[in-house]
Amino acid sequence: MKFLVLGSGTSIPHSKRGSSGYWLETSRGSVLLDCSASTVHRMAQESLDWVNLDAIWISHFHLDHCGGLAPFLFGTKHAPVTQNRTKPLRIFGTKGLRQLLDGFDKANDCGLFEQPFPLAIIEVEPLEKFEILPDVEAVALPTPHTKESHAIHLREADGKTLVYTADTGPTDTLAAFARKVDLLVMECSFVKNKPVETHLELAEAMYLIRKSEPKKAMLTHLYPEWDEVEFHDEIRKFSPMCEVTEAVDGLRLEI
Numbered sequence: 706m707k708f709l710v711l712g713s714g715t716s717i718p719h720s721k722r723g724s725s726g727y728w729l730e731t732s733r734g735s736v737l738l739d740c741s742a743s744t745v746h747r748m749a750q751e752s753l754d755w756v757n758l759d760a761i762w763i764s765h766f767h768l769d770h771c772g773g774l775a776p777f778l779f780g781t782k783h784a785p786v787t788q789n790r791t792k793p794l795r796i797f798g799t800k801g802l803r804q805l806l807d808g809f810d811k812a813n814d815c816g817l818f819e820q821p822f823p824l825a826i827i828e829v830e831p832l833e834k835f836e837i838l839p840d841v842e843a844v845a846l847p848t849p850h851t852k853e854s855h856a857i858h859l860r861e862a863d864g865k866t867l868v869y870t871a872d873t874g875p876t877d878t879l880a881a882f883a884r885k886v887d888l889l890v891m892e893c894s895f896v897k898n899k900p901v902e903t904h905l906e907l908a909e910a911m912y913l914i915r916k917s918e919p920k921k922a923m924l925t926h927l928y929p930e931w932d933e934v935e936f937h938d939e940i941r942k943f944s945p946m947c948e949v950t951e952a953v954d955g956l957r958l959e960i
Contacts, residue, residue: 706731706865706960708888711747713925713952715894716769723747723954724769725926727869727890731861734759734838738857738869738890740773745780751955756786760837763798764871765854766805771798775809778817778824793823797837799845799853802828831855846882848873850903858882865960868919872926874902875909880916887960889919890952892926896934911943918946925952 707730714722726744728751729736735758737744748755763771774796781787781794796802803826810817818824829835829845837843840862845855850872856879859867868883869890883889891913894904904926905913914922922945936951950956 706861706867706887708867708890708958708960709751709753710923710925710952710954710956711744711751712741713927713954713956715926715928716767717929719929721954722927724772725764725871726773728753729859729867731838731841732863733840733861736837736841736859737761739764739770739871740777741769742772742776745773745777747954756781756784756790757792758794759792760794761796762837762843762857762869763796763802764857764869765799765851766801767851767872770871771805774806775815775817778806778820779815781822782816782820788821790822793825794820795825795827795837797827797829797835797843799831799855800828801853802826844882846878848879849876850874856882858886867960872904875905875913877913877916880913883913883917883919886917886919887921888958889914889917889922891922891924893924894926894928896930896939907939908943911940911945911949914949915943915946921948921950921958923950923952923958927952 709728711726712723723743724741725739727738842860844858856870866886867888893910895906899906
């Protein structure tokens with residue numbers, strides 16, 4: 706697996722951090738994990754093969770995670786480079802995904818579902834296995850953020866594993882879900898004194914990392930207050946048991 710951070714920030718405009726989007730390349734195809742508005746152009750900026758993207762996962766319906774879906778589909782509908790594409794694009798999410806896209810589509814009769822290639826919108830059930838790519842198994846876990854928000858666990862045929870929490874409040878269930886994965890990509894919106902329960906601050910994120918024992922962890926969805934501290938100094942305060950990486954736009958990892 707190859708993992709690329711397209712957007713490590715939030716809904717707040719930031720000069721160095723776009724909103725949520727992550728590219729995962731496997732031996733059987735590519736998956737986009739969340740699709741903010743900034744993600745659409747970031748894929749091109751990073752020279753990724755967005756024309757042949759196989760699947761998209763939408764964790765929940767806050768616009769900094771799904772606001773790029775309609776622009777992306779509007780682009781693939783009209784882009785010259787996608788007119789000869791024949792393989793399907795599958796968009797996965799939980800209940801309400803189709804209604805969300807219908808709303809985008811009806812806003813201006815965009816014809817988002819009238820693509821040059823087959824398009825499938827798939828609403829998955831929590832904790833039921835599904836194949837997001839050939840030989841790539843996925844499971845979604847509800848998280849305490851919004852009524853539709855879910856983390857996703859991915860397992861490739863060779864045994865490599867990744868969990869992307871997306872936005873979440875603290876829950877021990879998430880630590881069990883991510884147990885011993887190769888890469889845990891976890892939100893850590895705030896350094897400390899978080900103003901809301903439905904996100905994580907650093908102490909909570911490090912507690913979950915310690916409980917889940919991943920081989921490597923990455924903290925992302927970083928609000929601008931992170932600009933005021935030195936990331937690794939803050940991490941060292943918790944004596945991490947594994948490597949904990951700061952998500953930075955453009956960062957590439959080999960899993």
